[in-house]
Amino acid sequence: MVDYRVDNQFAVLEINNPPVNALSSDVTIGLYDGILKALQDDSVQAVIIIGKGKVFCAGADITAFSKPIKGLGITDVGHAIESSSKPVISAVYGVALGGGLEIALFCHYRISDKKAKFGFPEVQLGLLPGAEGTIRLPRLTGLPVAMEIITSGRQLGAQEAVKYGIVDKIVENDLLQEAKTFATSIIGKPLDSLRLRTKKVKNADLVDKYYDDALKEVKRKYKGLIAPVSCLKTIRGSAKLPYDAAAQLERSLFTELITSSQSAALRYSFFAERSAAKWRLPNGASSANTKPGTVGSAAVIGAGTMGSGIAVCLLRAGIPVTLVEQNEKLLKAAQTNIDQIFRGSVQLGKMTLEKRQECLRMLQGTAQLEKVKDVDIVIEAIFENLKLKQEVFAKLDKICKPTAFLCSNTSTLDIDKIASATSRPDKVAGTHFFAPAHIMRLVENVYGSKTSPETVATVMELGRKIGKVSVLSKTCDGFIANRMNKIGVEAVYLVEEGASPYDIDQIMEDFGMSMGVFKVLDLSGLDVGWRIRQEQAKALGVNLTAETKYLNAERYCSLPDKLYELGRNGIKTGRGWYRYDPANPRKPIPDLDVLDIIQTHCQNLGIKRREITAQEVIERCLYATINEGFKILEENVAEKPSDIDVIWQYGFAFPRYRGGPMFYASQVGLRKVFERICYYHATFPYSKHWLPSDLLRKLASSTDEIPINQWMNNWSSKL
Numbered sequence: 001m002v003d004y005r006v007d008n009q010f011a012v013l014e015i016n017n018p019p020v021n022a023l024s025s026d027v028t029i030g031l032y033d034g035i036l037k038a039l040q041d042d043s044v045q046a047v048i049i050i051g052k053g054k055v056f057c058a059g060a061d062i063t064a065f066s067k068p069i070k071g072l073g074i075t076d077v078g079h080a081i082e083s084s085s086k087p088v089i090s091a092v093y094g095v096a097l098g099g100g101l102e103i104a105l106f107c108h109y110r111i112s113d114k115k116a117k118f119g120f121p122e123v124q125l126g127l128l129p130g131a132e133g134t135i136r137l138p139r140l141t142g143l144p145v146a147m148e149i150i151t152s153g154r155q156l157g158a159q160e161a162v163k164y165g166i167v168d169k170i171v172e173n174d175l176l177q178e179a180k181t182f183a184t185s186i187i188g189k190p191l192d193s194l195r196l197r198t199k200k201v202k203n204a205d206l207v208d209k210y211y212d213d214a215l216k217e218v219k220r221k222y223k224g225l226i227a228p229v230s231c232l233k234t235i236r237g238s239a240k241l242p243y244d245a246a247a248q249l250e251r252s253l254f255t256e257l258i259t260s261s262q263s264a265a266l267r268y269s270f271f272a273e274r275s276a277a278k279w280r281l282p283n284g285a286s287s288a289n290t291k292p293g294t295v296g297s298a299a300v301i302g303a304g305t306m307g308s309g310i311a312v313c314l315l316r317a318g319i320p321v322t323l324v325e326q327n328e329k330l331l332k333a334a335q336t337n338i339d340q341i342f343r344g345s346v347q348l349g350k351m352t353l354e355k356r357q358e359c360l361r362m363l364q365g366t367a368q369l370e371k372v373k374d375v376d377i378v379i380e381a382i383f384e385n386l387k388l389k390q391e392v393f394a395k396l397d398k399i400c401k402p403t404a405f406l407c408s409n410t411s412t413l414d415i416d417k418i419a420s421a422t423s424r425p426d427k428v429a430g431t432h433f434f435a436p437a438h439i440m441r442l443v444e445n446v447y448g449s450k451t452s453p454e455t456v457a458t459v460m461e462l463g464r465k466i467g468k469v470s471v472l473s474k475t476c477d478g479f480i481a482n483r484m485n486k487i488g489v490e491a492v493y494l495v496e497e498g499a500s501p502y503d504i505d506q507i508m509e510d511f512g513m514s515m516g517v518f519k520v521l522d523l524s525g526l527d528v529g530w531r532i533r534q535e536q537a538k539a540l541g542v543n544l545t546a547e548t549k550y551l552n553a554e555r556y557c558s559l560p561d562k563l564y565e566l567g568r569n570g571i572k573t574g575r576g577w578y579r580y581d582p583a584n585p586r587k588p589i590p591d592l593d594v595l596d597i598i599q600t601h602c603q604n605l606g607i608k609r610r611e612i613t614a615q616e617v618i619e620r621c622l623y624a625t626i627n628e629g630f631k632i633l634e635e636n637v638a639e640k641p642s643d644i645d646v647i648w649q650y651g652f653a654f655p656r657y658r659g660g661p662m663f664y665a666s667q668v669g670l671r672k673v674f675e676r677i678c679y680y681h682a683t684f685p686y687s688k689h690w691l692p693s694d695l696l697r698k699l700a701s702s703t704d705e706i707p708i709n710q711w712m713n714n715w716s717s718k719l
């Protein structure tokens with residue numbers, strides 16, 4: 001785990017724990033033993049710590065946090081390094097993160113490759129840098145910079161690390177050779193002043209002011225998160241307390257965090273996201289045994305908001321795009337829109353001017369579908385109508401080369417039905433982007449009964465290439481994301497029963513959702529839902545009215561229709577569930593008129609309103625969603641519960657520190673969730689989504705409450 005060798009006067013300790021040299025107990029033991037050996041070897045004048053492979057060290061082994069602690073801690077190794085009488089130099093390539101950076105900070109010198117990155121990402125795992133990082137970094141960078149770096153978890157480039165004294169020298173050539181040259185230049189120099197423990201924290205007397213300012217910022221930026229606040233407390237300790245007392249404070253706050261539900265959820269989320277890329281189909285094909293096809297060029301059909309956003313994603317990743325619209329006027333509008341997005345990125349410093357020009361050069365607009373004949377992949381993003389899509393796919397099938405993949409950006413429609421319009425159903429898949437497509441990181445890739453493993457591998461890999469988090473779903477109505485989302489439905493029923501939309505939004509935002517559902521509805525426009533409901537009613541031969549209480553044997557609430565019919569179409573008309581001041585249209589303002597409309601609606605329908613608690617709001621909105629999640633698992637629509645949670649985090653901004661609805665259910669307790677679902681099913685028999693899932697019933701009837709890692713790993717065996 002740590003290769004030790006002596007090379008002339010240098011002991012080289014090479015961390016060798018692929019893939020990212022995480023600090024497992026074998027690594028810490030290896031480092032500790034290596035330092036002792038080097039100290040005992042008279043021929044050794046200096047010690048170099050370096051990483052084997054593509055990184056120096058990605059920090060503590062995250063998988064070990066939920067297991068009992070064994071072996072030596074990072075601080076034990078760190079103290080041995082710092083107190084060494086021979087100089088210890090860390091040579092950083094790739095990344096030095098978390099515990100990896102802490103090891104580097106225990107060293108007397110740090111040199112780095114120019115592309116190396118440094119940081120304390122622990123907050124993203126609900127933790128703090130618990131191996132004295134919060135006490136040592138301020139001694140190098142000063143308090144405000146340390147507070148910003150540690151609470152944000154961001155990565156610093158080598159130049160910035162030099163600026164703050166984290167790195168002593170950036171080197172250009174072979175890192176180990178440069179480390180030896182550097183070591184030669186410092187052998188024999190005194191080490192005392194290089195031991196961070198002995199350094200004073202600059203401007204320690206101003207720490208309370210720095211703390212107050214940083215706390216305000218942290219509460220605004222990282223609402224609901226505990227770890228950044230704990231980080232600030234220990235950094236304050238670094239200035240107010242003697243070194244060892246500060247270290248003790250850090251340890252105690254670290255212990256609190258590591259046992260917190262937030263950290264459990266965030267660590268789970270780290271692995272959930274990575275595991276979404278490791279897909280497996282029911283026939284055994286998987287990411288491990290399937291090669292993706294080549295995507296060197298793409299076409300996007302339909303250049304509306306979604307199509308343009310998708311084109312932006314492809315172009316940014318260096319994939320030339322043929323953009324197809326019905327006429328030149330629409331094409332021109334789309335091209336202007338796309339360029340505006342690129343200009344915005346340039347203004348924000350996220351894109352260079354040259355990159356913008358390169359992207360624009362790779363974009364070709366056309367009104368002729370035939371122009372897509374040579375592309376490797378087509379993504380259709382036209383109006384959500386099955387017949388229309390089938391027509392387009394039938395044409396594409398004739399025009400495109402036989403190897404081309406044909407994808408649809410549908411958010412609900414059956415991929416099998418779309419594929420049936422072609423002679424190549426194996427090459428048809430869904431690529432469901434979330435709006436705005438150039439910003440939202442999720443792509444829900446959908447396979448049908450005939451989609452080939454190669455096509456699945458191709459769309460999953462394409463998602464990765466364009467910087468998205470790709471999650472795989474089997475085709476069904478609404479796929480994982482839209483099928484499962486019952487928050488809007490239940491929220492409207494709750495309003496009808498007595499809650500205010502503004503209270504519901506506040507409760508869900510306090511829970512951690514970034515935006516309440518009524519604000520979301522106003523943002524997307526009330527016309528969207530109104531049209532879907534009208535279509536449904538038309539298909540059933542029903543005429544919807546203000547008095548409609550049931551549709552297709554399901555509870556129906558006509559309030560949203562009423563608002564739409566009153567011209568309250570959301571932000572675009574200045575009024576929806578909220579009202580909007582034209583001077584500040586992004587700020588929703590609660591509207592008494594809406595409360596009157598609700599009151600009148602209930603009076604007309606003879607609905608007796610009642611008090612509704614925050615707990616009921618959360619249960620009704622989330623448990624209905626969770627119940628559907630279990631049905632999605634039962635039907636193999638999602639391969640694993642963590643895929644569902646990744647979709648919720650990236651598609652619906654579910655708070656990452658709660659893991660996702662499936663993880664949340666597990667933390668509440670599956671039995672309790674099941675009991676409440678049964679209660680709501682008995683209370684609301686006309687809402688199918690309360691019909692309890694069989695899988696949940698089986699899991700809940702198990703004698704022990706099953707922790708998430710067990711049922712997540714074993715859930716399929718319960719079917």
Ligand SMILES: CC/C=C\CC(=O)SCCNC(=O)CCNC(=O)[C@H](O)C(C)(C)COP(=O)(O)OP(=O)(O)OC[C@H]1O[C@@H](n2cnc3c(N)ncnc32)[C@H](O)[C@@H]1OP(=O)(O)O
Nearest residue numbers: 019020022058059060061062063097098099121130131274
């Ligand atoms: C007392 C406690 C002291 C200190 C606390 C800590 O140090 S907490 C840990 C802090 N470090 C991190 O949070 C780093 C997390 N890792 C990353 O940011 C990225 O993985 C990294 C290192 C930038 C590499 O990114 P890349 O995109 O190249 O690879 P990927 O993320 O897919 O990771 C590859 C596989 O490595 C696993 N992994 C990564 N980091 C760790 C880790 N610290 N511990 C354990 N495992 C880690 C990751 O899950 C991937 O595994 P795979 O099975 O291939 O999916």
